[in-house]
């Protein structure tokens with residue numbers, strides 16, 4: 007009986023398992039490993055607040071590529087939503103915990119289907135710490151000392167905790183005033199409002215953190231710093247489908263020609279009072295192809311100069327949440343700083359953040375109750391502190407892409423590439439680990455497709 011190990015049971019690992027169960031015609035055993043007991047939810051769909059929302063509308067959040075209304079239909083069957091207007095619901099941003107419940111439901115159904123087939127599911131609440139190719143398969147070493155040999159192994163380790171920003175006084179990062187993992191509820195609890203809070207990063211997680219802080223009663227000012235201090239954008243053109251740019255995509259792609267095309271279409275769309283987001287959205291089906299066509303040098307230029315603009319247009323928030331954030335800014339409760347942290351000192355009862363404010367062109371120091379890191383998942387595996395991936399790199403089984411934003415892999419077979427740039431048979435990855443190869447490899451929209459294709463690849467007995 008074929009044994010398949012899946013390391014990581016967030017959306018990616020779980021959906022690979024779901025498709026393996028759905029599509030298998032032979033007996034198999036799935037060994038699913040994750041320290042968390044929640045199968046399917048991962049970091050994104052175990053929010054500590056019911057106010058944390060999906061950043062994609064309901065109609066685009068189906069877990070199945072070929073059943074696009076699957077999530078919407080499921081929501082309509084839930085007690086709290088059964089009398090909701092279908093159209094409104096399809097365009098709304100629902101709570102992330104609800105999506106977690108949806109994924110758990112999918113998993114429960116998959117377990118029932120597994121029982122009707124010769125599918126054995128072994129779920130281990132543990133972390134994989136090492137892997138080793140041996141004569142009869144791949145050996146997985148778990149933190150609790152268990153060793154398992156599998157025939158195929160999927161690395162679905164997903165989002166890493168944000169990396170620390172560079173400061174001189176790195177000892178601060180050991181202090182109780184620093185919160186490196188913004189997805190834990192402890193970042194917003196046990197806090198009085200006598201001092202402000204300082205957030206590093208001003209993207210979607212900053213917004214969730216502000217919502218979390220206010221939910222727990224925090225009322226002092228909040229500072230958020232990022233290099234550019236961009237104002238996070240709302241979803242403001244829902245339903246607008248722009249097609250003209252995609253129709254003009256050249257067959258031979260380079261960064262400069264894409265940029266020219268972009269600017270041309272932005273001018274065009276501005277005449278109608280629209281902004282760049284529908285253009286960026288229209289590129290979504292092509293971004294992976296465009297990214298793969300760019301040279302390493304062009305990718306580097308993109309990462310250095312354009313990534314932040316791209317991220318701004320891509321990572322938007324629902325309009326009512328945007329209004330909330332704007333109100334906080336208007337009433338001086340939220341200060342979005344463009345600049346750089348210089349250093350952070352721990353005091354007896356608080357900490358002092360020294361930073362450079364680009365707009366004021368001056369250095370400032372502010373006393374705060376805590377510093378929360380909302381810079382987004384660390385992608386550089388040398389810094390991520392992930393034991394399994396670190397060891398796999400040391401052994402030469404996996405390598406990082408030149409930009410150090412993911413793992414080198416073959417995007418068709420999902421096999422990781424070793425130190426000699428050769429496919430490692432039976433060792434696969436997907437999701438965020440493919441960012442360097444595909445660039446857009448983060449959202450459900452991309453991951454659901456990858457999970458299905460990878461499962462079918464694993465089950466394909468004719469593959470080379």
Ligand SMILES: Cc1cc2nc3c(=O)[nH]c(=O)nc-3n(C[C@H](O)[C@H](O)[C@H](O)COP(=O)(O)OP(=O)(O)OC[C@H]3O[C@@H](n4cnc5c(N)ncnc54)[C@H](O)[C@@H]3O)c2cc1C
Nearest residue numbers: 014016017018048049050060061133134164165437449450
């Ligand atoms: C806060 C947040 C909100 C998001 N919201 C949305 C949204 O609204 N819409 C959208 O489309 N996308 C959203 N995303 C993108 C999200 O990354 C994907 O939708 C998806 O959830 C990623 O799933 P994953 O399984 O690849 O990664 P993860 O969810 O990170 O899961 C990885 C799992 O691997 C486990 N793991 C890691 N290392 C090991 C190990 N060594 N051994 C065993 N297990 C291990 C972890 O415990 C974790 O459970 C959001 C992401 C975040 C972080």
